[in-house]
Amino acid sequence: MTRTMGVLGGKWKLIIISYLTQPRRFGQLAQRMSLISRKVLTEQLRELEEDGIVRREAFAEAPPRVEYSLTEYGRALLPILEQLSAWHSAAPATAAVQ
Amino acid sequence: MTRTMGVLGGKWKLIIISYLTQPRRFGQLAQRMSLISRKVLTEQLRELEEDGIVRREAFAEAPPRVEYSLTEYGRALLPILEQLSAWHSAAPATAAVQ
DNA sequence: AGGGATAGTTACGCAGAGGTAACCGGTTTA
DNA sequence: TAAACCGGTTACCTCTGCGTAACTATCCCT
Numbered sequence: 001m002t003r004t005m006g007v008l009g010g011k012w013k014l015i016i017i018s019y020l021t022q023p024r025r026f027g028q029l030a031q032r033m034s035l036i037s038r039k040v041l042t043e044q045l046r047e048l049e050e051d052g053i054v055r056r057e058a059f060a061e062a063p064p065r066v067e068y069s070l071t072e073y074g075r076a077l078l079p080i081l082e083q084l085s086a087w088h089s090a091a092p093a094t095a096a097v098q
Numbered sequence: 099m100t101r102t103m104g105v106l107g108g109k110w111k112l113i114i115i116s117y118l119t120q121p122r123r124f125g126q127l128a129q130r131m132s133l134i135s136r137k138v139l140t141e142q143l144r145e146l147e148e149d150g151i152v153r154r155e156a157f158a159e160a161p162p163r164v165e166y167s168l169t170e171y172g173r174a175l176l177p178i179l180e181q182l183s184a185w186h187s188a189a190p191a192t193a194a195v196q
Numbered sequence: 197a198g199g200g201a202t203a204g205t206t207a208c209g210c211a212g213a214g215g216t217a218a219c220c221g222g223t224t225t226a
Numbered sequence: 227t228a229a230a231c232c233g234g235t236t237a238c239c240t241c242t243g244c245g246t247a248a249c250t251a252t253c254c255c256t
Contacts (some may be wrong), residue, residue: 062213
C-alpha cells in the first residue's frame with residue numbers, strides 16, 4: 001500500500017489517468033485540467049511514463065504533436081478508479097453534509 | 099475524481115484505512131505506522147472522521163483508551179484498496195525495473 | 197510524593213510540491 | 227517579415243504538509 005501510494009501519490013495522478021480513457025494531446029489535457037499548471041502536468045506525465053502507466057508518442061510534425069495514452073498496465077487502473085468514484089458518490093448523508 | 103482525491107488525498111490516508119481492518123487503539127496505529135508522526139496521524143484521523151470514513155470511540159478510563167474503526171462507508175473501501183495493491187504488484191517488468 | 201501509561205496538543209521550522217511568468221525552436225500562415 | 231501554434235523548459239517564489247520536541251491532563255502503582 002505504501003509503495004502503491006508512491007506510484008500514484010501525486011494529488012493529480014489519478015485525475016490525469018482518469019482523463020486518459022482515450023489518447024489525448026498535451027494541449028487537450030492542459031485545457032481540461034485547467035487547475036493544474038503545465039509544468040506540473042509535464043512532470044507528472046513523465047513520472048507516469050517512467051512507471052509504465054502512460055505511453056508518450058511524439059510526432060515529428062510542425063507544429064509538434066504529442067499524444068499520451070495508457071499502457072495495458074495503466075488501463076487496468078480504470079475500472080478501479082471507477083469504483084473509487086462510485087464509492088465516493090455513495091457517501092452517506094452524515095458525511096455528505098460536511 | 100477530483101473530489102474523491104480531496105477526501106483520500108493525504109498520502110497517509112489510504113494507508114491508515116488499510117490498517118483499520120479491525121478496530122485499533124491510537125497507540126497501536128502509531129506503532130505500526132512508525133513513519134507517520136503522531137501529530138499527522140491525529141490530524142488525518144480527524145479528517146477521516148469528519149468525512150464519515152472512520153469512527154472514533156473514546157472510553158472514559160484511565161489511562162485513556164480511544165478506539166478507531168471503519169464505518170460502513172469506510173469499510174466499503176477495503177476491497178477497492180486490495181485491488182489497488184494487486185494492481186501495483188502486477189507491474190510489468192519494464193516498469194518494475196525502474 | 198513521584199513516575200509511568202495513554203492520547204493527545206502546541207510551537208516552531210524546514211523541504212519539497214506546486215504555481216507564475218518568461219522564454220525557446222521549428223514550421224505554417226497572414 | 228512578423229505572428230501564431232504547440233509542447234514544452236527554466237528560474238524564481240510561495241505555501242503547505244509534515245516532522246521534532248516539549249508540554250498537558252488524568253489516573254494508577256510503588
